[in-house]
Amino acid sequence: MSALLECGTLKTWSVIVTILGDLAAAPDAHVPGPVLSALTDRMGLRAQAMRVALHRLRRDGWISSSRDGRASRYALTDHGLALTLSVSDQVYGAAPPVPRGWRIVLAPSGEAMSALDHPAAIVIAPRVALLPDPAGDDGTEAAPAPLLAWEVTPGVVPDWLTATLAPPDIIQAYARLTRALNLAAEAPLPAGPVDRTALRILALHQWRRLVLRHGPGHEALMGADWPGAKARSGIARVMERIPRPDPRSLAETL
Incomplete structure (x- = not known):
């Protein structure tokens, strides 16, 4: 997990969007508050920062909350769900969704x-x-x-266009993420389901943070050999190795 944490500073509100987008991207789906707290805690995010982020996301119409006994539970609003689904293919697809030419x-x-x-x-x-x-x-x-x-x-573009589509900072960030994803795909998995899910979410978040900085066309034009394509293969391996859990089953382990 440490290699993934080094891939970029985590913004608590954005991590929460990734968690809900992965575990509750369906109508009426939700994530129990204790699960949300446990996952963000595993990533080193402070409880105060999470409270502030939850307030901001509710204010901006991204998430809603409700009570489930003494605990809260969180879900994407219709607005948040629509925005999440609009980039689902770009984030989860085995290949970027692009036109032919x-x-x-x-x-x-x-x-x-x-x-x-x-x-x-x-x-x-x-x-x-x-x-x-x-x-x-x-x-x-x-x-x-x-x-x-x-x-x-696609995949055969002049050097000047390559530099425009993928400047050095993006290339370096994808290369660093690819190395971290390969470690996550090959190292022994954490024993507990919450720890495994935290690893899945962290990998997904660092990938999502990068891939949504540009449109899908960039990937098609760069071809299969640039670090972004290798990172896409890496995140697919991690997602396959750590399947998406039911957040309610995670709550039962806490």
């Missing part, structure tokens, strides 16, 4: 860039963007034809 496009003017709007667009310079081919796997149509366009082969 890409183009580098040059708009005739700065104002024309608005005509190139697309959910998967990647702006790489003023008036220049990467766009999916007109008929992508998602069934959507690309933006109107720009002044100039060049095809881009």
Whole structure:
């Protein structure tokens, strides 16, 4: 777990979103308060920080809470659940969800860039963007034809574009995470179910924190050999090795 903790500073509110998104990403699902406390405690997060984070998440409409006897339980709101599910494929997918092909496009003017709007667009310079081919796997149509366009082969991009899509800090962060994930996938697992779940959540959180810093198109264009793709393989191994538990069963062990 120490190698994963070194992959980036943990923000308590974000860790809570990861926990609920993993253990309670279904209508009416919830995580008992004692389970939430036990998991965050295993990651070195303080109880006071958790109380502040829970207040913030409730205020911002991400989570709701209710009483279950003397304890609280927490769930994602409809808003929080919708946002969580909107990135589920990008976080959990064995491969990033991307269209089949890409183009580098040059708009005739700065104002024309608005005509190139697309959910998967990647702006790489003023008036220049990467766009999916007109008929992508998602069934959507690309933006109107720009002044100039060049095809881009996923996994075969020039060095300058590689540096734009994946700057050195991202490359280093993915490489560090990949090493930590490999350790988590190969080292002996913790004996207790809560400790195992904490390891799963920590690995997932550090992956989620990185992969959501960019869109799925970045991964497709970089190909299978860059550290981000290797980290995706690493998190898949950890998720398979530590299956998602029922939070109610975790509560029974506390």
